[in-house]
Amino acid sequence: MTAVYRWELAKLLAQKRTYLGLGAAMLVPLIFVIVLQFQSGGPNDVPLGRYIRDTGLAVPFVALFFMSFWAFPLITSLVAGDVVASESQNGTLKTILTRSRERGQVFAGKVLATLTYTAAVVVAMATIGLIAGGLAWGFNPLTSLSGTTVSTGHGLALLAASIAVYFLPLAGIASFALMLSTITRNSAASVVGALMFALLMQLLTVLPGTEGIRPYLLATQFDAWHGFLRVPADWDPVLRAVWVCALYVSVPLAIAYVVFLRRDVTED
DSSP states (O other): OHHHHHHHHHHHHTOHHHHHHHHHHHHHHHHHHHHHHTOSOOOTTSTTGGGTTTOTTHHHHHHHHHHTTTHHHHHHHHHHTTTTHHHHHHTOHHHHHHHSSOHHHHHHHHHHHHHHHHHHHHHHHHHHHHHHHHHHHOSOOEEOTTSOEEOHHHHHHHHHHHHHHHHHHHHHHHHHHHHHHHHHOOHHHHHHHHHHHHHHHHHHTTSTTOTTTGGGSTGGGGGGGGGGGSSSOOOHHHHHHHHHHHHHHHHHHHHHHHHHHTOOGGGO
C-alpha cells in the first residue's frame, strides 16, 4: 500500500489540475489581502473579519469562512473526482488491476493520496494567508470570538487546530467525489456531481424547515472550528464534526471500495 501511495502521489504531482488547485488555494488569500490594502472597509459580518487589520493571524480564519462555499469544494473535487475515472478513461486501470498490487492496496493508496492533497490545499491556503496577512498587518495578538485577547503563539496553535477540524468536511466531499469517480468512470461527471453535492449541503443549511437536520449536514461542519475561537473552547461543534464527518467519509468510501473490488476489468 505504501508503494501504491507513493506512486499515486507521483501521479498527482505530474498532473496540471493538482497545481491549478494548489495555485488557486494560495492565490485567494493573497488577492484578499491585496484588495483590502486599497479599501477602507472589511468583512465585518464574518467571524474575526472586524479584526483583520489588527493582526495578520485573522486572515487565514476569514479565508476559511469564504472558501468553504465553493472554492475548496471545487478544488478538492477536481482531483478526487479524477483519481479513478481518469485511469479508467485512459485504459490504464485495467493494467493496474490485473498486473500490479491487490485491489485493496490500490484503492487504499488512491484514498490516501486524495486525502493528502485535500489536506495540502488547506495548509497551503493558511500558510500564504498567514504570510500575506503578517506582512500587511503584523503578527499581533488575536481577538477571539469571545472578545478576549489571544497571544500570537496561542493564535497559531488555534489556527492549526482549526485547519485540522476544517479538513474533516473537506474529506467528506473528497470521499463523495472519489465514489463518483469509481462508479461513473467519468471525471467531468464526478467533479460536477461532487460540487453539486457540496452546494446542496449548503442550500439545506438555509432552507426553512431544515433546522432539525442542520447540525448533521456536511456544510455545517465547516463552522466547527469556531469552537476553538471561544474562551473557554466550545468542544460540542468540534466533537460533532468528528463523528458526523466520519459518516460522510466512511459511507462513500465503503461503497467505492465494494465497486472497485467487484470491477470487471474487461469493461475498461
